Amino acid sequence: MQALKDRITAEGKNLGNGILKVDGFINHQVDPRLMYACGQEFARRFRDMGATKVLTAEISGIAPALTTAFHLGLPVVYARKSKPITMPDQVFLTLTPSHTKGRTVELIVSPEFLAGGERILIIDDFLASGATILGLVRLAQTAGAVIVAIGALIEKSFEGGRDALAELGVPIESLAVVSAMEGDQIFFESD
Secondary structure: OHHHHHHHHHHOEEEEOOEEEOHHHHHOOOOHHHHHHHHHHHHHHHHHHOOOEEEEEOOOOHHHHHHHHHHHOOOEEEEEOOOOOOOOOOOEEEEEEEOOOOEEEEEEEOOOOOOOOOEEEEEEEEEOOOHHHHHHHHHHHHHOOEEEEEEEEEEEHHHOHHHHHHHHOOOEEEEEEEEEEEOOEEEEOOO
């Protein structure tokens, strides 16, 4: 998606160690028009998958998941990283490493909002190593739900996440695929 690539080129920063900073329009400050367009594009790509819910991880996955779900007419469930007192005692929980946090984080979903037989579309901000998305897959599978497709705003192909997800056998779509980051340059795979 050219508009997303243009923003990454203009505002994205390579912080080293595989970290791409996109805080100005995705991860801290959100550009609602860009997210609306990204959600529209994901909806176009995934319209025929028969999803019944969109699943993501807090917090940076919420904006693209919400706009995708809006265009598909679906609810969004996001995995929490800490359990609020409003959540029941029995929850779906998994641990996953976080590259940007530099530690393992919890992903928690209430069984009220993720059930057996549901068809889940996972949408997240990044596909890097695939660890967070695999955590979301584990949560959905524990609930008895089926993953129908996966979407990421930005894929860092050099981190191998797509290969880690390949055994799921579902469509994986990324709106911008970064093939390398060197100094202040960010390189994209051709469409």
